[in-house]
Amino acid sequence: TLVMGPSGNYSALELPKLFDDIGFPLGHRIWNTTKNLTAATPHPGVAVTCLHSTQVPTPIRYDYRRGWLHQPRVTYDYSGDGTACELSLRLCETWQGETEHEIRSESVGDGVNHEDCIKHDRTIQKVEEALSRILKHTAW
Numbered sequence: 001t002l003v004m005g006p007s008g009n010y011s012a013l014e015l016p017k018l019f020d021d022i023g024f025p026l027g028h029r030i031w032n033t034t035k036n037l038t039a040a041t042p043h044p045g046v047a048v049t050c051l052h053s054t055q056v057p058t059p060i061r062y063d064y065r066r067g068w069l070h071q072p073r074v075t076y077d078y079s080g081d082g083t084a085c086e087l088s089l090r091l092c093e094t095w096q097g098e099t100e101h102e103i104r105s106e107s108v109g110d111g112v113n114h115e116d117c118i119k120h121d122r123t124i125q126k127v128e129e130a131l132s133r134i135l136k137h138t139a140w
Contacts (some may be wrong), residue, residue: 004063015072022068043081045094047102051091052109053117054112056082083114 001009004016010018019028035076058080063073079086093105117123 001061004061006065006067006093016030032109033113037089041094041101043101043103045099045101046093047104047134048092048095048105049104049126050090050092051106051123052076052086053081053107053108053110053112053114053120054079054086054089056080056113060081072109081112081114081117102133 002012002015003010003016005021006055007021015031016028019031028132055078057078059074060077061075063075064070066073081089090105092103095103106126108117108120108126112120112122
């Protein structure tokens with residue numbers, strides 16, 4: 001259950017019903033245009049290095065049982081970066097064995113939140129290492 005409401009619960013697959021129940025048709029339209037963006041993400045055909053962090057409190061459930069107009073009670077776990085869950089952060093690992101291109105999934109360190117990951121020293125180091133590997137195998 002992703003959202004608990006006054007009259008029922010909603011999983012990620014039930015978001016259209018949630019948007020209808022709260023009277024938010026725009027949410028339904030936005031969800032409809034974005035729902036398949038990562039459903040079957042194919043390998044891009046080049047070497048890939050995915051960088052991520054975990055061990056940051058990441059929302060996993062919103063409890064609106066007191067009513068839609070009240071602030072929800074939010075349940076967190078630590079298997080994400082504060083924005084995305086670990087399963088999403090490791091999406092590129094599903095490409096292992098699908099391509100001859102190198103796939104790397106590496107942590108920039110636990111406790112680095114989603115927004116800070118891009119400017120974290122370890123992220124910059126990992127990007128430099130990835131570029132170095134590419135340049136080593138590129139004929140100029």
